[in-house]
Amino acid sequence: MVLYARDIVETDFISLAQDVSAFEAAKTMKQKRKGFVVVTEGDGRPVGIVTEWDYIAKIAAEGKDPAKVLLKEIMSVNLATVPGDWGIDKVAKEMTERQIRRILVLHDSKVVGVITARTMLAQMNAYVDTISTQIARLQGPWR
Numbered sequence: 367m368v369l370y371a372r373d374i375v376e377t378d379f380i381s382l383a384q385d386v387s388a389f390e391a392a393k394t395m396k397q398k399r400k401g402f403v404v405v406t407e408g409d410g411r412p413v414g415i416v417t418e419w420d421y422i423a424k425i426a427a428e429g430k431d432p433a434k435v436l437l438k439e440i441m442s443v444n445l446a447t448v449p450g451d452w453g454i455d456k457v458a459k460e461m462t463e464r465q466i467r468r469i470l471v472l473h474d475s476k477v478v479g480v481i482t483a484r485t486m487l488a489q490m491n492a493y494v495d496t497i498s499t500q501i502a503r504l505q506g507p508w509r
Contacts (some may be wrong), residue, residue, distance in 0.1 A: 368451065368453055369454045369489060369493055370450060370451055370452065370453055371448050371449070371450050371451070371452045371453075371454065371457050371481060372447070372451065372471065373454075373489075374454060374481060374486070374489045375450065375471045375478060375479030375480065375481055376479050376480050376481065376482065377478065377479040377484055378398075378470040379400065379402075379404055379477070379479060380394055380395060380398055380400050380402070380403045380404065381403070381404045381405075381406050381410075381412075381477065382394070382403050382404075382405060382406070382437060383405070383406065383407075383408070383412055383437075384405055384406075384407070384414070384436065384437055384438035385436055385437070385438065386415065386436065386437050387432065387433055387434070387435065387436060387437075387461065387494075388416070388421065388425055388432040388435040388436070388437060388439075388440060389402050389431075389432040389433040389435075389499050391416060391427075391437055392421065398489060401417060401418045402415055402416065402417045402418070402468055402480075403415070403416045403437065404470065404477055404480070405437050405438065405441045406477070410476045410477070411439070411475050411476065412444045412445055412447070412470055412476075412477050413438075413443065413445075414437070414438070414441030414442055414443045414445065415441060415468065415470075416437050416440055416441045416442070417442070417468070420440045420441070421440075422443065424439075426442065439442060443472060446460065446461070446464050446466050446468070446469045446470065447469065447470045447471070447472045448460060448469055448470070448471055448472070448481075449471070449472060449473070450471050450472075450473055450478065452488065454486065454489060454493070455471060457486070458486055458490070461481075461483065461486065467482060467483040468480055468481070468482050468483070469481050478496075479480030485494060490492045
């Protein structure tokens with residue numbers, strides 16, 4: 367049993383345009399209980415991501431008014447993306463090497479979802495449990 371990125375991707379994420387204010391984005395993040403926003407161009411292609419850390423480091427710590435700051439001014443642009451057919455082992459390695467907690471899953475240059483560290487841990491735990499159970503069944507009692 368192999369799990370792929372497409373099997374564990376979270377399709378419920380926030381996607382907003384670059385010219386949305388950080389204040390409006392924060393209200394949406396609070397309402398939907400998400401810690402990040404995927405920033406997209408008009409055609410839906412991702413161009414950046416804004417996380418809670420961006421709010422702390424680029425707005426609060428600098429004393430800026432979030433109503434006057436646009437997402438494009440604070441977004442991180444070095445996006446981590448993977449195709450849906452990557453195995454979760456490869457996805458986990460990519461997240462670890464890049465020291466990130468979120469990775470975008472793309473199909474035809476569009477975001478189909480996000481894999482978070484929390485999702486990855488939960489899925490890996492369930493995966494190990496399933497494999498362990500299968501191994502135990504195969505070994506069975508000695509006769």
